[in-house]
Amino acid sequence: MINTAVINDLDTNVSASTSTYVNEPQLCIRYLGDIRHQITVLSQNIRSVRKNLDYLTVFIQKLNFLPDLIILTECWLLDGNTAFNLTNYEQRNSTQYLNKSDGIVIYFRQGLKINISEPSFLDANCLIVELEKAVTVICIYRSPSFKNIDNFLTSLEQLLKNIKGESCFIVGDINIDIKNDTNDTKSDEYLNLTAQYGFIPGHQLPTRGLNCLDHVLVKSRTTTSVVVCRSDISDHDSVIFSINNNKQITLPRPIHLKKVNYVQVTKDLQLTDWSKLYEKTNANKATDEFINIINTIVSKNTELRTIRHSQCILKPWMTASLIRCAEKRDRLHMSVRKNPNDQTLLIDYKKYRNTCNNILQNLKDEYDRKRLLENKDDLRKKWDVLKDICHLNSKNNKKCNKLITENTPQPTHVLNEANNYFSTIGEKLARTILDEVGKTEAELAKNISAQSVKNNSQYSFFFTPTDELEILKIISNLKTRSAAGIDTITNELLKTCKLVLASPITFICNLSLSSGVVPDTFKIANVCPIPKDGDPTDVSNYRPISLLSCISKIVERVVNKRLLDYLESRNLLSENQYGFRAIRSTEDAVTELTNFVSAKLDQGNRCIGVFLDLAKAFDTLSRKILIKKLEALGIRGTPLQWFQSYLTGRKQKVTVDNLSSKIAEVNFGVPQGSVLGPTLFLVYINDLCSLNVRQAKFFTFADDTAVVFYGNSWGSAERLCQQGLQEVFAWLRNNLLTVNTSKTKIICFKISSRTD
Incomplete structure (x- = not known):
């Protein structure tokens, strides 16, 4: 027990705590106070996060609120898996392990400002969570395998000496019994030490069997409410408590779903009179008429549903029936604990528990199976699904967009600045090169001639009209869940109503192709910034993905198929280009490069590979130069006029969390996220692969370019490399492309057994 003399010396401003034991998760919220203004913390010994995270998810779902902080102990992180994602949360793990059962995993609500550190600690795992308003939570897992607690207490005391702040909490599975009637001398030493630094037990209720092993020690001037809740997650009950600090995190807005x-x-579409649309001879007016008809009908048949945050499903495989099943299992478990000698009841409970666990596993397996089937033809996405299933993600969490947060003072201004950056970065890089070469963009475009682009004037490209069968096939292959563009028409709508919409879409597509006009609506992008590595508040660390009209993508697919068929059938694309082409892949590029290097090494040569990275390649592409290159490839007349229309007058806005910037014009580049963009980039960079560079070969995959130089000695190979790179850099400058030197790499190839 705590020494009374120590208690008398405690700060009289340290408030007492209230503690309650409940049998059902739904009851916890009754005893935690107003959680809108409090930080809520869930502490749970999970006995392998990989094994029991799904059961924890079900438990949280039954709480009917999301704890701001979730502390998991005995996580078994030594099994090699550390990425266990939880919806609406970010994750941090401890990294210092003493045995196989060790590890702390902390989940914290997105939007919660915290700092997490990991101090050195003897005979235990420890993470320190620092919240706003001088609130500190010390998270500890101490394995029961350490019988002697001297080292543990020494580390704990050293830690407590350095902790600042008015409110501090020691939380976790300490494996020291601190219930009132314990005779454990370790408990006395532990409680007396913590009491010296102002901590008192927030509860002394049993959390495993009859022992109180999962602690909440409190040092705070405000009352702390602690709830111990019976749980089937592991053999430890859950401990939930609230910190009354008028938290600044804003509870997530209700989710408004359109049904x-x-x-x-x-x-309604079947009854629609499309005659006014078919009378249009202007592609812009026809498109506007189509969008107006669709949106009017959809709006009339849309119901807005509001879902409170407590109703949100943490995992997509979770169902209402599973929650009811878990609740019945918990009631049986409670009955077993009240009647420990009733063997029949125990057998019934175990049977139902196993049934419930099987239902959970089957639901999860079926969901995973469905995801694999949906991505069976996309190896990249299929691999992402497999990594997610096996918890093999290299990063703990998906990066969060933090351009704006709840506390951003002028979010619209931030978005306007971001849009200005994205819409002008390509032009700024291009202008830098123009200043260096002393020419205008138009002058560089005029230099596109037979020397830089193979003259294929004997060929001509024409648009063949599309038909409803082709449009139906394209619509059927659209991804159902893709985001809508600025016109709000979704792929789901197009696929559901494709039989009635195929005809008007075919009309709009053919009108656009025959008139050489791309509707203005198709040229407005809704830019979604996707975080890359680096500071999440720096706009340069985001990739701008353009969300375009779904109708626009159908038209682009029609054009893209015809353009690629033309280029491939006439062998107008270099054989050294591997990106975005049928029957060519990254594997082919790697294989060809490997075979080329191997052959040259076998001939006694030395090889130097230069792997070029182009900065903002899709954004800096010169449209005037691209049009000249298209013309040189035999694209003239109305088709060329269509591509000019496609490239000019493009605009965009940046949207984050339902807030949007002003619309800005984009004068350079092709939109990332478009269907035609990659193919047009192939055309733009095609003549780079045809450069007559001595003793070198090019391998390109979109904006990634490798050049392999070879010579009969290292001196010769190096000299050829320097000369060849001068030609390559000159071509890049003349095409307004910038090399990212920090990401450009050089590799020297040789046979290891051969000496030079």
């Missing part, structure tokens, strides 16, 4: 009655939408 579209597609059955009625289809009926």
